[in-house]
Amino acid sequence: MKSFEKYFMNKQYARVEELSDKLAEIDPLIDWDVFRPIIREMYDNHTEKGGRPNIDEIVMMKMLVLQSWYGLSDPELERQANDRISFHKFLGFPERIPDRSTVWAFRERLIDTGKDEKIWEELQRQIDSKGLKVKEGVIQDATFITSDPGHKKADEPREPTAKTRRSKDGEWTTKNKKSYFGYKLHTKMDIDHQLIREIETSPASLHDSQIDLTKPGEVNYRDRGYFGGKCKGYNATMNRATRGHPLNIREKLRNKRITRKRAPGERPYAVIKNIFHSGHVKVTTTLRTHTKNIFTCFSYNLLQLKTIQNKNTT
Template structure:
């Protein structure tokens, strides 16, 4: 990109930003450079012996976040970065833009090396350093992330025994009278600041109570789906559920109402990710690929929430 063109596009963005651009403030909420040491060994062809240069790892992480914020496929992301001033500004005006295949390969490399968990942990450290630590109360819940089941019969092998890419890790699960195919996103949210602090992704058939994201010293609020399973948290605020021949007592109903005044806060992140980010359906077939998409959706939600917290009165 020429110096003149670079100046012109930045000047154009300044005039655009005067009309209001929330995306423009998201980039300044965290220190992106702190992710660079964690990803320094992501590529091995750094000896300068030829070949196409690698894209900057911090730039690629920003690209992953941007993709989930706007619910874009890899080809759509490539086109939108070329087209939109706000995207260019968020990405610090790149001189070159990766194609869809490069974006897909970078995400695969993160999965293969396990780096996505390292950068998520660093993100959480930065949240703590802003004084937004977990005081005590946390809320855990789970929601379906659907995927395409394909046309394979019910008895078609899945997982490692799958013979086609459409029958890998996604599973069927039923909630009420409705069946869902795909995966399940489990999150644990800080009650005070409403930030997602821990998350996990499983096949849809894994019951909510099988995943415990709470830790000792915390008070965890959970719905009736977790009833009967003790969490790691020091104080268990799980809603009681009536069972055969043992209906809920008046005291248990009163306790449930008290918990239910707090627990629904966790529905907001799912609503934002599914309705705003359009992340409730994934076009992937493995749990690892679904997980990294969910991780960057949670990352995007946290950025939006940090932006909201800046406007809250101190």
């Protein structure tokens, strides 16, 4: 019976494939099975919460990729994963689709065990193994990931027992006379392949210059917001005029050169916000937002790997 069902679903999917399926294009770009032992380690314990998950580890991981790719809430992810044949295909036609509670619990366990970071590290290892290492330099930048502030005053803490969606860790900040509440996504993207290599998540009020994602030896191109900030690599930060010290012609020309290098750095944020619709989160802590950001940037890198593949075949 199950083989007949799978045959029928494959036949149904063939119609979708004729129209082009982006998920089917990104699926073979990385080795998913390598992530299995990373996830499995979360369940290898002898407590009452131990034991293997009832659903395949890669299905669970791919559910979070689908959620990030399409900007879905947990309930909407469950609905669409049961409804869309392209989602079924991407998940490998599992016998059972994880429900919203299972997805939430899986994401929480990733956070508690730090396996979300291990998943990100494995993705970077696979990227490097494809010969896509950082060579020319990196671009560091940051963008706001907004959250729900609720109805209380900005400086009034949210009570731990409050049953509201108001963010626990989000903070207010102002940029260009516009107020934002929530978090910041800090990214380091390589210039060579426009892949995100490092990320960090902070409250929105933290100044960009307080985060340094570079490694020794890397050329780090940054805008004026990082002026005066630390840099472990070669500091290619734009100069900023200060009181009594206007920029001279040499500094202005240097800024123009850095601007040209930095220009591609805005693309990930355009994809994250305009295509993935992940510029706003409903989760309530920095850790939860960071895990969301990891899978959003994971999805962006899959999209970019496909772009690189298309360029190499033309």
